[in-house]
Amino acid sequence: MARTQGSRAEITGPLVRDAARRLFARHGYAAVSMRQIAAEVGVQVGTLYSYTADKQALLADLLRVHMEELLAAWRDDPARPALDRLEAFLRFHIQTSLERPEAVFLSYMELRNLTPENRAEIAALRRRYEDALEAILIAGEAEGTMAVPDTRLATMALIAMLTGVTNWYREGGRLDQERVVAVYRELVRGAVGA
């Protein structure tokens, strides 16, 4: 498995990140060793340290990049009806969760294995994502098209519900993605009193 010499820097970097993401998601950050990651990539342990300062930075980078991509990809239009925005958010969240289940899973499971500094940074990004949903609920209340007892709590509840998809969804399983979106749309619309 272990190659002998030969430089492939352009591809090794992404491979390290991919392997780490996959293994961290499957077994948990603390349970995965740098040796396992190296083996998955097909490289020796020492080589990993050309691509990351240490194991902690590897995790923090995965989470940071994922959250930044998430925030950059989310497009909201405050001028539209809140219910439409809610459906768009739901579709966006589920689609992301099914396209990149490992990154999504990691981002809410491994916060506690970050150093305090890294945790604060990632938590702030996540907070911005939660705020994007809460803004929609607040707008819906103002419009009179939604009725939620507590927008903050409802936000947390809805995100927990949507993120749960990563726990049970299996590619090629009973339900395809459009069907999942349809079911969640009904649940979410009901929950916000539409």
Add this chain to the structure above:
Amino acid sequence: MARTQGSRAEITGPLVRDAARRLFARHGYAAVSMRQIAAEVGVQVGTLYSYTADKQALLADLLRVHMEELLAAWRDDPARPALDRLEAFLRFHIQTSLERPEAVFLSYMELRNLTPENRAEIAALRRRYEDALEAILIAGEAEGTMAVPDTRLATMALIAMLTGVTNWYREGGRLDQERVVAVYRELVRGAVGA
């Protein structure tokens, strides 16, 4: 901190379990060492092995006992209206989650750190718990008092939503337990189309 000799078997056993539960919940199973657990209890490492075969058994026992207590404590009455049963379930789940947040948190976070045999056992117990909720949704459909697009998916979604409480609830925080139950009741009733 370390005592010198002296037998206190009756109390040490529970203390080991309590310390393990607390530390596993806080840092994750893989990130916690037997040394840390021993230090928390105030004994030496070797002593732990009078109370558990190994670290894995410690985790498996915590999850098994928790799930069995949960299943034993849940009282349902199929003769009652489904919406009442749903509210009872929701109250039961939230109450348990707030009374024993660490055990609840562990039971859905640490399945992957169980050996395949232990995982199968705990997953079966959890499945029974999920089935208890799904039975209520099915009854509600039959009664015509609920309308959910997919009872199995709705079950998973509702449990994910309710269990999310452990992620953000803080003792003495903004909301007391009754208020949390009230908010979730509205969300859940809406979600099931009541």
Add this chain to the structure above:
DNA sequence: GTCTATACCTCGATAGAC
């Protein structure tokens, strides 16, 4: 039942050859 001491292993990380 608990302690002390330790065996044996794997970990994260680094140095230096190629």
Add this chain to the structure above:
DNA sequence: GTCTATCGAGGTATAGAC
């Protein structure tokens, strides 16, 4: 850029004294 080799720390688990 990657490999080999290795260091020191810390991991789980056990043996035997008290």
